[in-house]
Amino acid sequence: MRSSDYHHPTRYLSQRESNNFGILKRERKTSFRGAIPAEAGIHFFKNLSGFPLEFTPYLIRGGKDTIQRQMNNISLTIDGKKIKAKEGDKILWVALKNGIYIPNLCAIQEKVQPSASCRLCFVEVEGENEPVVACTEPVREGMVINIRGKNALRLARTSAELLIASHPLDCGHCLKNRSCELQKIAKHLGIKLKTKRFRRLERNLPADKSSALFIYDPNKCVLCGKCVWVCQEKLGIGAIGFTRRGFKRMVSTFQDKPIGESTCGQCIECVKVCPVGSLAFKDKNFPSQKVAK
Numbered sequence: 001m002r003s004s005d006y007h008h009p010t011r012y013l014s015q016r017e018s019n020n021f022g023i024l025k026r027e028r029k030t031s032f033r034g035a036i037p038a039e040a041g042i043h044f045f046k047n048l049s050g051f052p053l054e055f056t057p058y059l060i061r062g063g064k065d066t067i068q069r070q071m072n073n074i075s076l077t078i079d080g081k082k083i084k085a086k087e088g089d090k091i092l093w094v095a096l097k098n099g100i101y102i103p104n105l106c107a108i109q110e111k112v113q114p115s116a117s118c119r120l121c122f123v124e125v126e127g128e129n130e131p132v133v134a135c136t137e138p139v140r141e142g143m144v145i146n147i148r149g150k151n152a153l154r155l156a157r158t159s160a161e162l163l164i165a166s167h168p169l170d171c172g173h174c175l176k177n178r179s180c181e182l183q184k185i186a187k188h189l190g191i192k193l194k195t196k197r198f199r200r201l202e203r204n205l206p207a208d209k210s211s212a213l214f215i216y217d218p219n220k221c222v223l224c225g226k227c228v229w230v231c232q233e234k235l236g237i238g239a240i241g242f243t244r245r246g247f248k249r250m251v252s253t254f255q256d257k258p259i260g261e262s263t264c265g266q267c268i269e270c271v272k273v274c275p276v277g278s279l280a281f282k283d284k285n286f287p288s289q290k291v292a293k
């Protein structure tokens, strides 16, 4: 784990305190248009959660100084290419914006706190002993990043092979064939979809075809969480969420109802963000079948 991850404020927060953090952010947005005086923020947060004062500087990220720092342009090198970026942007988004592909499944640019759960976006940074996760690591002035370092590739390949070991391999019949992020990642990392390194573990769950527009096949889900984030956090609908634990973890509806009988409003936003064939339009020619970032 990177030291910057460890010191991130939300690592110290309980659920209640995380909610408070959300309230604080909303409050900043609505009442202060993105910036609050530090004292007001500390006072506000302490009143809500009793959170130790020494951590509050991490939490109070508004104010002119911070905004000024985030706006700074910096130079760095990714894969030998000189790049200009905004200080504090995450390596993954800087690389993708500049046409350099780093494998990723769980990253959503709008998400304030990346889940960093797929562990596919490892890169190496000159001067660091271990590979770092590109979706959480901010860029710094003069950084030299190698996306094809031996150790980073070894870690990313292991993550991808573990995913593939529990993924049904019927690409020929899949609605996302040729627009699937997992196919792209396997190709990029030079691994076969029929990898034999790990024992195959398939779930054999029934596909949910109850929606008029899309199919949900839990067997193909890579648990990236994008659909859940969109439905719950972005749209505030909450028709789907994660249930169960361990190998049985899956995306489901309240009381495991078929999607067509749930509170789902068929807005299809979840289908648009699913990187694999787990949520796919019944009509292959549906204009939004292409995976959105």
Ligand code: SF4
Pocket (backbone or CB within 6 Å): 230, 231, 235, 237, 238, 239, 240, 263, 264, 265, 266, 267, 268, 269, 270, 271
């Ligand atoms: S279609 Fe819309 S409402 Fe239904 S599960 Fe997906 S995001 Fe939620």
Ligand code: SF4
Pocket (backbone or CB within 6 Å): 220, 221, 222, 223, 224, 225, 226, 227, 228, 251, 270, 273, 274, 275, 276, 278, 279
């Ligand atoms: S259904 Fe798709 S978007 Fe949702 S968690 Fe699974 S792979 Fe990710």
Ligand code: FES
Pocket (backbone or CB within 6 Å): 103, 104, 105, 106, 107, 115, 116, 117, 118, 119, 120, 121, 133, 134, 135, 136
């Ligand atoms: S994209 Fe970085 S861990 Fe998933």
